[in-house]
Amino acid sequence: MTQVLSGIFFHLGKRKESTKDYSKKWWAVILMLTVLVVLIVAALIAISLTARSGVGIHVVAGTFLLAMTSLLTASYIKRINLPNNQVTRHPVYLPVAIVSVFFAITSLVLGYIIYPTDPIGFGIVMIAGGIVLSVFFLLVYEGYPRLKIHGSPGILAISGLLMVTAIIYMTVIADWIVPYSPFHINVGGIREPPNPSFPLGTTSLGQDMLSRVIAGGATMLQVAAISVVVCFSIGVPIGLLSGYRGGLVDKTIGLVMDSLFAFPGLVLAIAIAAILGPGILNMAIAIAVVYIPSYFRVVRSQVFTVRELPYVEAAIVMGARDRDILFRYILPNVLPSSVVIMSINFADAILTAAGLTFVGLGLSVDIADWGWDLTLGFQVLIVGAWWISAFPGLMVILLALGFTLTGEGLNEILTPKLRE
Amino acid sequence: MVDVLRIKDLIVEYTTQRGTARAVDRVSLTLGENRTLGLAGESGCGKSTLGRSLMKLVPYPGKIVSGDIILNIDHDITWKKGTIKKGDVSILELNDDQLRMIRGSEIAYIFQDPMTSLNPMLSIGKHFIQIQQAHDPTIEDEQALERAKEVLESLGILAERVDDYPHQFSGGMRQRVMIGLGLVLRPRLLIADEPTTSLDVIVEAQILEEMAELKEKFNLTMILITHNLGVLAQTADDVAIMYTGRLAELAPTEALFENPQHPYTEALLQSVPDVTKPDKKLAWIPGAPPDLVNPPDGCMFNPRCPFAMDICKQEEPPLIQSDTGGLVACHLYGRS
Structure with missing residues (x-):
């Protein structure tokens, strides 16, 4: 583990191993970073789901269902193109249309069954979350082989995009999964450290930190x-x-x-x-x-x-x-x-x-904004309330990291002159 | 016979930091209908500059200083913002808008490098549609595509390939597409600037043959710019040899190749390898073309000329009628 991590700080010391081993470490670091970000987002969602049973879990399950449908469609489209042994230039519209109709109907039906008081809002969140989650899974399924031919820039771009879509997904479904309203003050004690009822603690105003991190x-x-x-x-x-x-x-x-x-x-x-x-x-x-x-x-x-x-x-x-x-x-x-x-x-x-x-x-x-929590948390850091600034700060870093990796990767893929 | 193009005393200069270089120096030419004029000379002799100045497209910092270019147009050109009456038109007096209408529809220009002359982001069909609609916005896409297919078929490219992109074509086919793009608006004058230089000899022969056929079919007048004298012997009616921006010799093709008058023309012909005489030692022209910013006095060729006389270093030779029916600028003649 320490060896793998030392790949990040390669320029600090003299390199002893061969380039091959070294680039293996590089891959491992990128992979670990991507998995780490996705896991953090998944953990945040999971924690808030356990804290508030009910609608939240339906939203996640529903969007998952929709994402899986589009994944299946994508693999179907891929398979019908293969026998001809040629790439069709025009995308296959019919399966895409069918999937979209399926998306709309499923979301509305689920909306009326699960959350009759606001079926339209539920449906919109289902569709938006479903699309983002589809993009996430399609990136893994379809984008990986496609971007792999671009070499390391392709991998950079795809890991960046995965991080970004994961965070976007969390943001889209935020309103339906947060355990408390992120705006309400005094839902718990003031500056409570992380504990079972408030997994990420509370702010100086007694707001739930977990909800603010997810919605921020x-x-x-x-x-x-x-x-x-x-x-x-x-x-x-x-x-x-x-x-x-x-x-x-x-x-x-x-x-x-x-x-x-x-x-x-x-x-x-x-x-x-x-x-x-x-x-x-x-x-x-x-x-x-x-x-x-x-x-x-x-x-x-x-x-x-x-x-x-x-x-x-x-x-x-x-x-x-x-x-x-x-x-x-x-x-x-x-x-x-x-x-x-x-x-x-x-x-x-x-x-x-x-x-x-x-x-x-x-x-x-x-x-709810990560920037605000950083400011307010920074002021109370001196009394030991590290959790107020640490978690929003982490999210800002991860989102910026995702966009930077995407940018760096796309930079080399889209400007071929740099490669010559 | 109508003269399609008349160039009178054209002077084009490039302003550089070192001084002014005259790339085209008092060139006068007349080009009759359906004739093919070959422009030949070594690199930097001003043949491409001359070709470009015919469309008023001399690259910066070049400038047309004086002279006149008169193009004969056989029909009225009308568009949204104005008209050009048929008859003789002076290219240098046209404004940008009028020039745009003349370019492509009356004068077509084909570049040397077909690999980079097509937009990689547009399909071949889109190129054709866009060029035709630029000159006549009322043309429908389908109509334009029909004409494109017609032209492409006559150039030996399958009509269904209009949807393909430039990278899907080979170099020779791209040059055919470029020729097709030049001809789709039925221009009267076609200027081909070394159209086959970057192609291999087999494709070169095919394309030259096709161009000769198209010339008949589309009733074209052509200017063929090249440094390959063999190409000119095959295709041109008249050949103009240029040296340092001036006309050295202008003669009907046969006369020029059989009986070159100017020492420079002779030297050029000598320096072409001949497969029928394998023992012949290949001749070359000693020295290099003079610096155009500080040209030598008198005849420009005098430092390299084997027949140089005293007068050649003092006086510039005028362009005079030669015995073979052409024009030549040399002190060896006309002094009897």
Whole structure:
């Protein structure tokens, strides 16, 4: 075990073993990390299920059923393609349609049987959770052989995606499995250490820590998703415009972007968040502004490269319209690199969001958010209440780790030039 | 016979940090309908720059300094924002929008490297649809695909392959697709810039043959830019030999190959290996082309010319009528 773990700290000491043994350790570490994250998430869900019997277990069982259905369908699709010994370019729509209908009907029926007071809400959670869990299982089943051909970057990407989907699944079904409402104060004693009735302890306000850890991912993921969408939809077009037009337009936009780039990211985000005030959307915008320049830079430089390629010139020679050249010739060849930035941006956005809440510029106190628990837990760490900051901190690290691994993996898969 | 293209005293210059290099220097050419003109010369003699300036697409930092390029158009071109009347049109006076309509529909250009000249993200059919709709937005996708299939079939590519992507084609087939893309809008003038250089000889022969057939079928006038003199002997009606941006010799193909006038042409022909004379020692041209930023006085070829005379170092030879029915720029002639 100690030998395996020493693989992480390879650069600290001189390596004695061969590269083969060494890379085996590397694989083992990645595998262990992935399993560890999935186990932590599974353990959190399991603990809260034992604490609150009833609807929670039905949700988990139901989503599991749906995920297994899609897994079976996937293996069926795979098998009907194999005898022809050729890859069909068009996906098989019929089985997918059947599965979707099955998803909808099952969720509604289960909703009316199990939870008649709110069947629609139950159904929505079933479908959303089922989809996320399907993605998780499909990644293991289908993605592993597919990404394995990409070598170690493929493995990195897939373990990152597994971690992220596991946490997303937990967040999606959070409302139905938490033992207590994450917002209610005084459900237990103040700063109770972990004990059988409160497995992760309670906060300074007497909220249940377990519920807050499970539900706290929602704001984090929302902020990250919104900020990435905003960044992407602003950074990529202006990068395209700047790279394609060049000249004065490029110089002007470049100057603005460079001056944004000059600020340290977190400081700029704090400044903007302080101006805009609290709220999920405002946090997302503050983070987006910080990351627009990196999209802009990457897209612009890629456009400069692609613009000079012979096929773009050939299109100009054949009298193609500007918009065709931009959107059919340049954009599709630029997108892969901006997708890479996107996945790295996700990890950064989560850390920045946690940082913003930590300095008190995030959300109101009653909302379950890992960043808030970190702040409040940090203040009471001195009296020995380690559990308040430790568990949310761990979750932030795991989510950021998942996104970073995904980003690093996709980076090498989608930009083949790096491999040459 | 109508002159499809007339080039008058065209000068193209590249501005570099060291100074100005004249890549095309006072070139005048006339190209009759259905003729094939071969442009030959060694690397850097300005033949590709000349080809590109015909579409007003000289790469930066190049600039067309003076001269005129007149293209004859046999029908009115009308589109949303304007029209171009039929008759003689000066390419250099057209604006970007008008140029875009001329490119592809009147002048087609085929590049040297077919491997990278197709967008890897678009299927072959999409290429055809997009090019046709760029010139006539009213064309439906199906209609455009029908025409694409027709052109591809005439080039020996199966019609059902329109849905395939460029990486599924070999180099020769990609060059056929490029030729098809050039011809789908029925242009009058086809400029082929070393179309077969990156292909092997068998495919090269096939493609040259197909191009000759297509020339008849589509009523094309062609400019073939190459440094392979054998290709020109096979396909061209007239051959222009360029040296350092100037025309050295322009003559009907047979006359040029049988009776080269300019010492440079002669030296070029000498340096082609001949399989029928295995004992012959391969000749070469000593020296290298001059620096275009600081060109030598007089005739540009004088430092390498075996017949160089005193006058060659002082005066630039004018382009004069030669005995074989062509034009030649050399002091050896016309002084009797």
